[in-house]
Amino acid sequence: MASFRSCFGSGWYPYRRCAIAKMSEEINDSRESGFVMVAKVDDLQEGSMLFVAVSGNPILLSRIGGQIYAMDAVCSHYNGFLPRGQIKDYTLVCPVHKAEFDVRTGDVTKNVSAIVRLATRREATRLRTYEVKIVDGSIGLKIR
Numbered sequence: 001m002a003s004f005r006s007c008f009g010s011g012w013y014p015y016r017r018c019a020i021a022k023m024s025e026e027i028n029d030s031r032e033s034g035f036v037m038v039a040k041v042d043d044l045q046e047g048s049m050l051f052v053a054v055s056g057n058p059i060l061l062s063r064i065g066g067q068i069y070a071m072d073a074v075c076s077h078y079n080g081f082l083p084r085g086q087i088k089d090y091t092l093v094c095p096v097h098k099a100e101f102d103v104r105t106g107d108v109t110k111n112v113s114a115i116v117r118l119a120t121r122r123e124a125t126r127l128r129t130y131e132v133k134i135v136d137g138s139i140g141l142k143i144r
């Protein structure tokens with residue numbers, strides 16, 4: 001099981017707690033082949049986010065409506081670190097230029113403003129999502 005440490009002080013980010021998984025291990029059960037166990041379900045409170053790094057992939061876990069979702073933790077627009085953003089319902093807001101993403105699908109629900117798009121010559125695009133499986137109270141991710 002991965003071990004965790006807090007990465008942000010409490011109070012700055014009221015919607016969630018953030019932690020870093022130092023390492024992860026593969027689920028041994030052959031039926032769960034391909035899934036990497038990254039955290040305990042209890043480590044992720046309702047409405048919160050958790051940052052994990054799995055095989056070099058920065059991934060953001062979120063728990064909304066009792067479901068756990070996983071998507072890229074780095075913004076597709078200009079590499080904003082999404083765990084520093086705000087999450088409300090299923091929408092995650094990038095802390096840098098405020099693009100919004102649906103944590104269920106990784107889809108962009110609100111792109112950067114026209115002025116930001118003009119200045120950066122880029123816009124946000126869909127983020128990768130990862131299949132989640134809960135096994136014995138642990139969160140497993142399928143990394144492609």
Ligand code: FES
Nearest residue numbers: 075078080094097
């Ligand atoms: S870096 Fe995320 S919106 Fe610009």
